Amino acid sequence: MPADTVSVTGWGRTAPTNARVIRPRTYEEAAAAVRGCGTRGGIPRGLGRAYGDAAQNAGGAVIDMTALDRVHAIDADGGTVLCDAGVSLHCLMQVLLPLGWFVPVTPGTRHVTVGGAIGADIHGKNHHVSGAFSRHVLSFELLTADGEIRTVSRGTPLFDATAGGMGLTGLILTATLQLLPVETSLMSVDTERAADLDDVMDRLTATDHRYRYSVAWIDLLARGAATGRAVLTRGDHAPLDTLRAGTRAYRDPLAFRPARLPSPPALFPEGLLTRRSVGLFNEFWYRKAPRARAGELQSISAFFHPLDGVPHWNRVYGRGGFVQYQFVVGHGQEEALRRIVERISQRRCPSFLAVLKRFGDADPGWLSFPVPGWTLALDIPARLPGLGAFLDELDEEVAAAGGRVYLAKDSRLRPELLAAMYPRVADFRALRAEADPRGVFTSDLSRRLGL
Numbered sequence: 001m002p003a004d005t006v007s008v009t010g011w012g013r014t015a016p017t018n019a020r021v022i023r024p025r026t027y028e029e030a031a032a033a034v035r036g037c038g039t040r041g042g043i044p045r046g047l048g049r050a051y052g053d054a055a056q057n058a059g060g061a062v063i064d065m066t067a068l069d070r071v072h073a074i075d076a077d078g079g080t081v082l083c084d085a086g087v088s089l090h091c092l093m094q095v096l097l098p099l100g101w102f103v104p105v106t107p108g109t110r111h112v113t114v115g116g117a118i119g120a121d122i123h124g125k126n127h128h129v130s131g132a133f134s135r136h137v138l139s140f141e142l143l144t145a146d147g148e149i150r151t152v153s154r155g156t157p158l159f160d161a162t163a164g165g166m167g168l169t170g171l172i173l174t175a176t177l178q179l180l181p182v183e184t185s186l187m188s189v190d191t192e193r194a195a196d197l198d199d200v201m202d203r204l205t206a207t208d209h210r211y212r213y214s215v216a217w218i219d220l221l222a223r224g225a226a227t228g229r230a231v232l233t234r235g236d237h238a239p240l241d242t243l244r245a246g247t248r249a250y251r252d253p254l255a256f257r258p259a260r261l262p263s264p265p266a267l268f269p270e271g272l273l274t275r276r277s278v279g280l281f282n283e284f285w286y287r288k289a290p291r292a293r294a295g296e297l298q299s300i301s302a303f304f305h306p307l308d309g310v311p312h313w314n315r316v317y318g319r320g321g322f323v324q325y326q327f328v329v330g331h332g333q334e335e336a337l338r339r340i341v342e343r344i345s346q347r348r349c350p351s352f353l354a355v356l357k358r359f360g361d362a363d364p365g366w367l368s369f370p371v372p373g374w375t376l377a378l379d380i381p382a383r384l385p386g387l388g389a390f391l392d393e394l395d396e397e398v399a400a401a402g403g404r405v406y407l408a409k410d411s412r413l414r415p416e417l418l419a420a421m422y423p424r425v426a427d428f429r430a431l432r433a434e435a436d437p438r439g440v441f442t443s444d445l446s447r448r449l450g451l
C-alpha cells in the first residue's frame with residue numbers, strides 16, 4: 001500500500017510531526033496496515049478535527065480511515081445505521097435527514113468521522129439530555145493489535161476502553177448507531193443575553209431541562225461587572241407544524257443544503273486576532289444578539305456548525321496555530337469556574353470562540369471527558385506570550401477542583417496530572433498492556449501522557 005511521509009497536525013495546527021500516512025481502502029488493507037506499522041506503531045485518523053496531537057504519530061504510521069466510507073445498511077423504521085468508521089457525520093446527515101433521522105450527537109463541526117466520534121466519545125449541545133456519542137453506539141467492529149476483528153458490544157470493558165480511548169485500542173472499522181427521529185431539518189431556537197457569569201449559570205441551571213440543545217457563547221474579554229457576559233442559544237428540532245404552509249421549508253421540510261463560503265488564504269496574515277480586534281468582535285457579537293427571542297427557525301448548519309461554512313477557518317490564526325483549551329469541573333465547583341473565568345478575562349486572552357455548557361450524567365467510557373458539571377472551551381492563539389505557563393496553572397486549578405481537560409483538544413497537558421483527572425486511566429493502561437503488549441497502537445498524545 002502506498003504511504004507518504006508527511007507533516008501531520010491536529011486542527012489547531014500546533015506541534016506538527018512527520019509520519020507515514022497510509023490510507024486503506026478495504027478492511028484487508030487496514031489489517032495489512034496494522035501488521036506493517038513497524039516499531040513506532042500506528043494510530044487511526046479520521047478527518048483530523050481533534051485539535052491536538054491525538055491523531056498523529058511522530059516517526060510511525062498514521063492510518064487514515066477516510067477511504068472506508070460506506071453506509072452499509074439503514075433501518076428506516078427502527079432508526080439505526082450500520083456504516084464504516086470513515087463515514088463523516090456530514091455524509092450521514094445527507095443520507096439520513098431525508099429519511100427523517102438525525103445523528104444522535106453532533107459536535108460543533110459535522111466534518112468528523114464516526115471512528116473519530118467514538119475515539120473521542122464526543123459530546124454535543126445535547127449532552128445534558130442525551131449523553132456522549134458512544135451512548136448511541138449499539139456495537140462496533142474493532143481491528144485489534146493481534147490482527148483480529150472483534151465485534152464489541154456495549155457494557156464490555158473493550159467497549160468502555162475504546163469509547164474515548166483516542167484510537168489506542170485499535171481501528172474501529174464499522175459501527176451501528178441508534179438515530180434520533182426528526183420531522184424537519186430546521187431548529188427552533190431561543191436566544192437570550194446574560195449580563196455576567198452568574199446570570200448565565202443561573203439561566204442554564206434553571207431552564208436547560210426544557211431544551212434538548214443548550215449552549216452559551218461567552219465573552220471572555222469582558223471585564224468588571226460584565227465578566228462572563230454571554231449569549232445563550234437553546235432549542236430543539238422544529239416540529240412540522242411550526243413551518244408555515246406555502247414556504248420552501250414546508251414543501252421540503254427535510255432538505256439539507258448547508259452553504260459554503262470560500263476558504264481563507266493558506267497564508268493568512270499574522271496578527272489580525274489582537275485583543276483589540278477580538279474585543280471589538282465580541283462587543284459586536286454580544287450587542288447583535290437579541291435580549292430575548294423565542295422560536296426562531298434556523299438551519300441545522302447555522303445552529304450546530306456555523307464554522308463549517310468557512311472551510312479551513314483554522315488558518316485565521318496564522319502559522320502559529322491555536323490552542324483550544326476545554327475543561328470541565330463538577331457541580332459544586334462553581335467557585336473554581338468563576339476563578340478560572342476571572343483569570344482568563346484578566347489575562348486578556350484574545351478569544352472569540354468560547355462556549356460554556358452544562359454536562360449531564362457521565363458516560364461509561366473510561367477516558368470519556370464529560371462529567372456532570374460545567375465545561376468551558378476556548379480558542380487562544382498559540383503564539384500568545386506566556387501561554388504555556390498560564391495554561392499549566394489553569395490545569396492545576398482544574399485538577400484541584402476534581403475536573404479534567406479534554407484529550408481531543410489537548411496538545412500540552414503534563415502527564416503527572418492525568419491520573420487525577422481521569423481516575424480510570426490505570427484500568428485503561430492495564431487493558432492496553434494485555435491487548436496490545438507490543439504497543440502497536442501509539443500516538444504523540446499517548447507517548448506524551450504515558451497512556
Ligand SMILES: Cc1cc2nc3c(=O)[nH]c(=O)nc-3n(C[C@H](O)[C@H](O)[C@H](O)COP(=O)(O)OP(=O)(O)OC[C@H]3O[C@@H](n4cnc5c(N)ncnc54)[C@H](O)[C@@H]3O)c2cc1C
Binds near residue numbers: 120123
Ligand atoms: C470546529 C470544531 C468543533 C468541535 N466541537 C466539538 C464538540 O462540540 N464536542 C466534541 O466532543 N468535540 C468537538 N470537536 C472535536 C472533534 O469532534 C473530535 O476531535 C473528533 O474526534 C474528531 O473526529 P475526526 O474524525 O476528525 O478524528 P481525528 O481528529 O482524526 O481523530 C480523533 C481521535 O479519534 C481516533 N480515531 C479516529 N478514527 C478512528 C477509528 N476509525 N478507530 C479508532 N479510533 C479512531 C484517533 O486516533 C484520535 O485519537 C470539535 C472540533 C472542531 C474542529
